[in-house]
Amino acid sequence: xxxxxxxxxxxxxxxxxxxxxxxxxxxxxxxxxxxxxxxxxxxxxxxxxxxxxxxxxxxxxxxxxxxxxxxxxxxxxxxxxxxxxxxxxxxxxxxxxxxxxxxxxxxxxxxxxxxxxxxxxxxxxxxxx
Amino acid sequence: xxxxxxxxxxxxxxxxxxxxxxxxxxxxxxxxxxxxxxxxxxxxxxxxxxxxxxxxxxxxxxxxxxxxxxxxxxxxxxxxxxxxxxxxxxxxxxxxxxxxxxxxxxxxxxxxxxxxxxxxxxxxxxxxxxxxxxxxxxxxxxxxxxxxxxxxxxxxxxxxxxxxxxxxxxxxxxxxxxxxxxxxxxxxxxxxxxxxxxxxxxxxxxxxxxxxxxxxxxxxxxxxxxxxxxxxxxxxxxxxxxxxxxxxxxxxxxxxxxxxxxxxxxxxxxxxxxxxxxxxxxxxxxxxxxxxxxxxxxxxxx
Numbered sequence: 370x371x372x373x374x375x376x377x378x379x380x381x382x383x384x385x386x387x388x389x390x391x392x393x394x395x396x397x398x399x400x401x402x403x404x405x406x407x408x409x410x411x412x413x414x415x416x417x418x419x420x421x422x423x424x425x426x427x428x429x430x431x432x433x434x435x436x437x438x439x440x441x442x443x444x445x446x447x448x449x450x451x452x453x454x455x456x457x458x459x460x461x462x463x464x465x466x467x468x469x470x471x472x473x474x475x476x477x478x479x480x481x482x483x484x485x486x487x488x489x490x491x492x493x494x495x496x497x498x
Numbered sequence: 499x500x501x502x503x504x505x506x507x508x509x510x511x512x513x514x515x516x517x518x519x520x521x522x523x524x525x526x527x528x529x530x531x532x533x534x535x536x537x538x539x540x541x542x543x544x545x546x547x548x549x550x551x552x553x554x555x556x557x558x559x560x561x562x563x564x565x566x567x568x569x570x571x572x573x574x575x576x577x578x579x580x581x582x583x584x585x586x587x588x589x590x591x592x593x594x595x596x597x598x599x600x601x602x603x604x605x606x607x608x609x610x611x612x613x614x615x616x617x618x619x620x621x622x623x624x625x626x627x628x629x630x631x632x633x634x635x636x637x638x639x640x641x642x643x644x645x646x647x648x649x650x651x652x653x654x655x656x657x658x659x660x661x662x663x664x665x666x667x668x669x670x671x672x673x674x675x676x677x678x679x680x681x682x683x684x685x686x687x688x689x690x691x692x693x694x695x696x697x698x699x700x701x702x703x704x705x706x707x708x709x710x711x712x713x714x715x716x717x718x719x720x721x722x723x724x725x726x727x728x729x730x731x732x733x734x735x736x737x738x739x740x741x742x743x744x745x746x747x748x749x750x751x752x753x754x755x756x757x758x759x760x761x762x763x764x765x766x767x768x769x770x771x772x773x774x775x776x777x778x779x780x781x782x783x784x785x786x787x788x789x790x791x792x793x794x795x796x797x798x799x800x
Contacts (some may be wrong), residue, residue: 436516441695448714456706456709456710457710459706459709460703463699463706464704464707465656466659472699474695474698476561476697476700476703477700477702478700
């Protein structure tokens with residue numbers, strides 16, 4: 370049997386972070402979630418990371434380019450996180466440099482109250498697929 | 499407030515251009531590319547090209563704060579002395595002091611740390627904790643750095659490149675140097691030391707990091723703006739300074755006393771928290787949308 374939906378006052382409050390991701394290889398939405406959790410657990414530990422409640426809502430490929438004969442994949446991602454923990458998540462993500470021996474860089478470019486407004490303010494117009 | 503990054507590692511034109519563009523995109527307002535003494539003069543040849551490219555960037559393609567008036571970053575070039583003993587440092591300083599507006603020296607070795615802190619002709623001692631288990635600083639060096647106005651530099655790239663216990667060691671060194679800074683008041687600057695576009699982080703990310711390890715808002719303001727600006731401004735006038743405390747001034751300047759001089763320094767505002775202005779990001783439309791969803795769910799439950 371499915372659990373009944375919680376009333377609004379008992380639900381967790383979330384904010385949505387818009388990320389700019391650069392990588393040497395293609396990243397899927399599932400990989401992105403794993404990378405975010407890894408970064409948070411490595412920097413803050415398991416106890417504090419339990420407050421973050423991370424989930425990747427959207428993941429778009431923005432640009433594919435080359436620099437010094439190396440491919441650069443640029444993505445924009447909407448990441449859900451617990452309200453009032455945005456700065457903690459942002460720090461953890463910025464300290465991530467490598468995953469599976471491939472370079473990766475994650476920057477937070479904005480925080481939004483809803484997915485819709487986050488996309489319209491920071492992503493719309495850039496999406497190519 | 500402007501964000502100064504006084505240490506980007508310069509290599510060649512293509513790499514520097516990509517690096518500078520990326521840093522400009524993520525909100526840095528003043529960038530200083532550092533070269534070894536051998537490469538410095540070659541780099542000066544393409545400095546104007548870099549500035550030209552930087553000024554032609556479309557503001558809307560960047561993540562820069564639209565509330566500020568800074569459309570693109572300023573650029574300068576300096577010298578970073580690596581792997582030299584105190585004699586070599588002295589020779590390089592004599593040769594390049596009048597040519598360069600910024601000279602820093604990589605620390606790590608105790609003799610170098612001491613020699614640099616005692617030399618008022620050097621602007622910055624970079625990474626005194628480099629390849630060490632301790633911070634490379636003590637109360638003696640801290641007093642010398644204060645007396646000779648030599649800034650100590652902490653690099654964010656050391657956090658990125660080290661992992662687990664080595665990263666913890668670097669953070670511990672940062673905290674120890676911060677403790678000395680609070681007691682002895684020597685200039686402490688914060689930089690990224692970016693080498694490739696993968697090292698560039700947005701200003702807010704880096705501010706959040708330094709806050710998370712215990713820096714106060716004022717220390718962050720001083721580290722990213724006040725002390726770097728002081729170094730840049732001081733070095734513009736260094737050529738006119740005969741000895742410490744004496745400066746040649748033009749006849750026009752005689753009317754301009756220091757009391758009347760207008761400074762472009764933005765003073766620290768205690769309410770400054772380097773936030774995104776999150777409240778601005780929630781539209782009325784969004785709030786209506788959220789209410790609609792919540793009302794819908796309540797009706798479903800009933």
